[in-house]
Amino acid sequence: MRLFAEINGGSQDDECKASRCSHHGPVIRFPFRLKHQPEHCGCPEFELSCSEENRTILELPSSGKLWVEEINYASQEIVVHYSDDCLQRQTPNFNLSASPFQFTNVYRNFSFFNCSESKEESFVFRSIPCSFLSSNPVYVAPSYYALAGVNLSSCRKIFNATLPQNYIYEWDFSMNWSKPMCGNCEAKGNKCQRKKNNSTEPEIKCIDKPAKEVILGFLHFTFGIFIIFIVYRSNKLKREHRINIQKFLEDYRALKPSRYSYADIKKITNNFKDKLGQGGYGTVYKGKLSNEIFVAVKILDDFKGNGEEFINEVRTMGTIHHVNVVRLLGFCADGYKQALICEFLPNESLDKFIFSAFGNNYSLGWHKLQDIAIGIAKGIEYLHQGCDQRILHLDIKPHNILLDHNFNPKISDFGLAKLCSKEQSLVSMTAARGTMGYIAPEMFSRNYGNVSYKADVYSFGMLLIEMVGGRKNIDATVENTSQAYFPEWLYNHLDQEQEVHIRIEEESDIKIAKKLSIIGLWCIQWYPIDRPSMKIVVGMLEGEEGNLVMPPNPFTSMGQTRTSVRRRKTSIQPKLTAISEIE
Template sequence: MDICLEMLISYLFLFLAFTVDLREAQNGCDDKLRNCGAHGPAIQFPFRLSSQPENCGYPGFTLSCTDTHDTVLELPISVKLYVKEINYTSKVIQLYDPHHCFPRQLRGLNLSSSHFQFKVNSNEYLYNYTLFKYPSPIEDKNYKYYNIPCLSGPTYQVYAIYYYRSIAELPLSCTKMYNLLSIPETILKNGSDYNVLQLSWSIPKCGHCEAKGKKCRLKNNSSKSQTECFPKDSKGALSKSAIAGVILGSFLLPLAIFALYRLYTYDKVEKEHQAKIEKFLEDYRNFKPTRYSYTDIKRITNQFTEKLGEGAYGTVFKGKLSNEIHVAVKILNISHGNGDEFINEVETLGMIHHVNVVRLVGLCADGFRRALVYEFLPNDSLEKFISSTDTKKCILNWDKLHDIALGIAKGIEYLHQGCGQRILHFDIKPHNVLLDQNLNPKISDFGLAKLCSKDQSAVSMTTARGTMGYIAPEVFSRNFGNVSSKADVYSFGILLLEIVGGRKNVDVTVENTSQVYFPEWIYNILEQKEDMRIFIDDDGDAKIAKKLAIIGLWCIQWHPVGRPSMKDAVQMLEGEEDKLIMPPNPFASAGPVQIHANIPIKRLNHELEVIPE
């Protein structure tokens, strides 16, 4: 196998030596004009189709085809318009809206981040407008306004007026909708004559190539978006390629057949994954997510400059949609999974709107490349605050830790009861709880989530899912009961005990430390009536720690029937500590646990034995 690969690589280098000058033929950018349909506009440089390689067009000039063979241009931010005509001589592209409603389509348009600008006549100007909703038609002719029928309804009318007019001049019953900034006046006029928007571009500059009778393309091996000229006639080069192909074909054929077979099998599996994702996104389109191309993702992340973290399913980078809007972009690993994690995240987060659940801003499914765009949370994960043994690094007081625990509980309760379908997370842990600028918690990472109906008391699972140490016993073996929403309750209980464990100055010491189970040690402290003030100076803080510990122990009962629901957990967190009672002992202790309060805490792993079904 290795010898075959070495021979294949050697022949490939030899073949490239013959065809190094054939960039245009090799990179998939041929001289023929392309279009989306028989009557669609011709597509050539600086434009390219999304199906072509990126170097076939200039950045920001990507077009796509619809199922009806229409040509679409996407402008910042997520403004999609249909292409009517492209004039490469005058550098003007004509766009239209099939729904005849530019004021709706251009909401959020930001041409400053693109190479396009509005094409207007010498006597036309760009204005800022504000759209207002009125309960009845306006008859006041003291100021100029435009009626927008496509946005109006049976009980109200929508009008656009100049942005600079004072609100005090308008009727009291008006309601402001949004602004349209720097647009031509003709966009607001009605009629078929005004349903065409003209944009022009000045970059890239290819006039000098056309003057020489040559064509224009991106320059290879350039860090910037530079262009170069090349001859239109490449017959000689193609002949050279044909000769080289005939000479080397007989040598490469056996190895090529083997390589093609491997590529075919991989490509077949990958296409099945892509088809599954595309079908899901087609069904999901009603939720109107923002879908980005991979080129957009690279622009948003500034070519993946700032890395925030890395996990089993992908790498997270910091990005920005504008100077004010920052995002976190997770690039999913190509070699991991079959797209189920991607579908889980999109399907789950698409139906969630809660203050304690991270918000999905957009997604990318561009061939085999997949990415998810989330709101950016500057304070990282809860794990960073509770896993450090250096107490000076922890800036969270006990009141804030209680608020964080309550926020997480409310988020999980919403997943279980607040949506149309019950959502089981299956990976609740401090690492998957992110903190915003005000240290408010938000649950993230729904790659292992499972959806089920609210009246379904148990879910079927073929394999265990989750992170070791946080997985409920019934997920490993049905001997403990059926898998249900109580699995998330168990994980939440472990999280609460970790919050308590990260705030104390004690250690657990026995002759065989591998026999010590951290939650059991906490239970023994409370059962033996040990005062939490031994480890925490402030009496109020000791009460909070005891409250979190008792609730955590209730949540990690080994049998699901013994655990509270998340609704009950929220009520316990909101209630008084004095009203809580100790739960039954869920542990079969191997012996007494010795407690010493003078040594910094040492966390111990405890793995559950997998019991076959």
């Protein structure tokens, strides 16, 4: 079997060097080892193998073979799934007691039902997506939900199980290990190894970094070079950024929207006469192409960023053609001058219509707000599932939703976007991205879960709740302090079975307001695993309000209830820690 060796610093023997089963497979090193490697290369319960298809295989006692998708040595976590993609089939006999692993996610009680005929599914009552126990369909639901509204005729409960939630609803799941304790060693960038001795209980050692004296000597030696480097670093970085952009544009030429010179940009905008707005990375002007088509031209600041904003915008918008995503018509990369030419949307951004602070008296009405919410959801769902690669926008907010002449919504501003494969369950992040008030908890701290496409779901939920309230979610100026944090007030209001009477003119408005509220609260669940996918959100928005179930309280995971914005900020912040990049 072919293995792909990794560079390994030379501190380990060649026989124990890190390896992979494939180019895309996880790195295999201590405490894991491959079957053909000597025993001292890993621990007994951490043996892996490579399949004929170059898949990384973990075999657990009595629980079968699992495909390994990712191994994080710093957090001591492994992501796996069954080769037949049917986790639920293993539920009755799945047992980790004889292995060194434990589930990482929150445990929940689930009830399994065997039904003689198919049933209507919901976000709570779901079918098992593969043959399971019998030829009849099997359904599962959290035991703590009231199933009074679910038709359980012709169904019988077959068993209950206490399992992590993503074991039921996702195609893969995470486990961690507590021994051997190498996480701290790995987090410091050091090497963890097993001591070569005859002890029956494996002992480990951490190969330290060089001594302080060696480091100080090296710093003295390189200090002069460092000073010289600082002198020309700024210009060198600019040249590198320009080269990166030029290389990207050469690769991109076959997919192009049109490329314009900076002189063309000045002509299109009539020397930047009509300014539409100012953003974090540049200024937007109204322009006109030679064929009388109006456009919006975004001039990127050449002193901000490293070219990533420009590349992200062109790479994503230039290849997307969807009714709910702003279309990129052209771009400019002329020396250090960069600009984007997009379709012009006369009604500007959504925030000008939902926030009274803008002084706009135009009311969109609840039916139009629902249509806008459905359009935004379909746009995000297309980014997550409709493209060759999954696109995470990571900055969904009312300001980045533009409206055309018929108030159809279009998602804009892809400067913070990240691309990943559809099979990739986790995303590498070095820092939180987005706008405060819309950023998901896991973007700040891995304690709340891994960063994934569910971060966009959270941002959409906060946007949806702002559409319901017609105000910012956090507002310390409101007269009633209980409404200072609107999402929590809204949940408590609905939980007490009170109707949402906000700008209500017709009876049907109440149902729409309640539906948007419930869906928004589902989307802002504190843990990513508890949030629905955008595909499910679209179905909920297009379905009937009566079929929706109130979600769990999304604020119970945040500690005690806050009664003011100031108290809320001080109670959350101590829990937030920086995300370290996952490789």
